[in-house]
Amino acid sequence: MAAKTVQYDNIYLNLSEKPGKLRIAPSGLGWKSPSLAEPFTLPISEIRRFCWSRFARGYELKIILKSKDPVSLDGFSQEDLDDLINVIKQNFDMGIEQKEFSIKGWNWGEANFLGSELVFDVNSRPAFEIPISAVTNTNLSGKNEVALEFSTTDDKQIPSAQVDELVEMRLYVPGTTAKEDAADGEE
Amino acid sequence: PSSGIEKPTVKRFESYKRDSQLPQAIGELRILVDYRAQSIILPIFGRPVPFHISTLKNASKNDEGNFVYLRLNFVSPGQIGGKKDELPFEDPNAQFIRSFTFRSSNNSRMSQVFKDIQDMKKAATKRETERKEFAD
Known part of the structure; x- marks a missing residue:
């Protein structure tokens, strides 16, 4: 399978107020929005793993990094998951861990x-x-x-x-x- | 139907069973009061996290400068003023969230949230009292 570049519009970076465009390329990820002068980029070498879960504005792709805080990308729809699994597999040879969160409403744990x-x-x-x-x-x-x-x-x-x-x-x-x-x- | 001496039972409750039951408004990343699920949904670092009204002990609101602070105190073991006849804890050896404090610059909305939480708590307490009286 050949590596490729895909773009998602209306994705929020780290709980941003306004959405931006996310691009996933063989070299890594980039996010740009009018609120940033320079696009936010994430080289593949910094990425440890990917997680997927229900979030505030749809679904979140969370990127766990090797040395810094995780990066949050939310605003995905449930249907985006299959495409994301493919593109991340093809470009980075990595998987996406799907996480289910507790919504029981309990305060103990x-x-x-x-x-x-x-x-x-x-x-x-x-x-x-x-x-x-x-x-x-x-x-x-x-x-x-x-x-x-x-x-x-x-x-x-x-x-x-x-x-x-x-x-x-x-x-x-x-x-x-x-x-x-x-x-x-x-x- | 009574079986004679009743053991104290843990009252089970659950805010939601499926993600799809969460209200659409979670996308606003604000504190939400969901009467239908008898729950308060708190935005914790972006994630909507529900807490059932049964876990809430009380709430308080304070104005400081341009901000309003809402503090939610939850039921947990070893609290001052904890009633002896309170419901037993499902897992007393667990860790418990005792409180969350949120800050907002929108005073009027927070006042409404505070009122909604208090009303929901009052109604839940009333139902619980009636249930106990009925059981006696």
């Missing part, structure tokens, strides 16, 4: 560090993911309670679609000490 993210699992499925780089402060806010504070998107290069922003999360952790094993990129 287990927080785990996975690469550069903190994942809260409910009933063995992820419920949400927090980039560790967004955590600006942590403290023990009470007996068996950990508080995480998050940075806001005020200074983002691309205008964000997030109107309501998460600024703090408190987690009840049973046991005497909260144990944190922050892995550095490896699973």
Whole structure:
């Protein structure tokens, strides 16, 4: 199968307010929009793997990188998946991991560090993911309670679609000490 | 039908079973109140994450400068003021989300969200009280 270049219009990059055009080429990915002077590019050498899941504005193709925070591309429709599987296979010889998230509505589970993210699992499925780089402060806010504070998107290069922003999360952790094993990129 | 002495049972609830049941408005990346699913949907780093009204303990709203802060406190073990007769926890050894605080610059919309959450909580508490009285 020959490598090829495909383009998707109306794709949002990292929760951008406005959509842009995504191009997937044999050398990597590019995203351009009027809100950016220079297109955002991602060479294949930086990409570790691809994930697919239901997201806010349709479906999300999430790109896990080798050294930086994951890149989020959302706005896909469910029907785009088969094409994406093909083009990513042909161009990069990689697969797409399809993930199902918990939508049970429960507030109990287990927080785990996975690469550069903190994942809260409910009933063995992820419920949400927090980039560790967004955590600006942590403290023990009470007996068996950990508080995480998050940075806001005020200074983002691309205008964000997030109107309501998460600024703090408190987690009840049973046991005497909260144990944190922050892995550095490896699973 | 009563079987004599009843053991405390964990009340099971589930916001959604399938992704297709999530309301279209999740695309707006805002806090949503979905009465039909008795749930609040929170945008957590872009992902719409539902929380059933049964998990909510209370909510509070504070204005600070140009922003309004909405804090949602959830039911979890070992809380001050936790009632003895509260429902048992399905997994008391799990970790629990105790609270989320969101910040928004849209005061009037957040006031409406806050009111909707409180109304939904009040109605759920009332139903639960009636259910218990009926069971006695």
